Amino acid sequence: MDCQICLQKYNGNSKNRIPRILKKCGHTMCHQCLKKQEEDDQIVCPFDRKVTRLRGGVKSLTKNFAILDLIGQEPAYPRKSKKHTEDSDGSEKKDSDDDDDDDEEEEGVRIQQPDSDEDSE
Ligand SMILES: [Zn+2]
Numbered sequence: 001m002d003c004q005i006c007l008q009k010y011n012g013n014s015k016n017r018i019p020r021i022l023k024k025c026g027h028t029m030c031h032q033c034l035k036k037q038e039e040d041d042q043i044v045c046p047f048d049r050k051v052t053r054l055r056g057g058v059k060s061l062t063k064n065f066a067i068l069d070l071i072g073q074e075p076a077y078p079r080k081s082k083k084h085t086e087d088s089d090g091s092e093k094k095d096s097d098d099d100d101d102d103d104e105e106e107e108g109v110r111i112q113q114p115d116s117d118e119d120s121e
């Protein structure tokens with residue numbers, strides 16, 4: 001599954017490649033492309049020009065779990081992507097006590113992953 005805008009593969013483990021859904025029209029593109037479209041807390045869909053209002057930035061948009069599922073990934077939790085990003089079979093969340101982290105992580109400007117830069121381009 002590639003982002004229709006930048007034609008790069010979606011990747012739940014890489015923040016900028018997380019597919020997110022535009023609420024207004026239902027189109028999906030990657031986080032990075034959404035950031036580029038973002039202006040005044042809203043995003044004009046490049047496909048159909050519909051405007052999706054943001055409440056809290058791109059990170060507030062819903063991840064497209066259907067795509068993440070298709071590519072065999074769930075959004076990664078920062079601390080989990082230490083060593084085995086490539087063969088983490090993306091099955092179920094293993095440590096469910098970390099569930100809350102998902103939202104926490106998105107509040108920050110960037111994920112801080114001091115021990116991993118595998119998702120940097
Ligand atoms: Zn993109």
Ligand SMILES: [Zn+2]
Pocket residue numbers: 022025026027045046047048049050
């Ligand atoms: Zn659209």
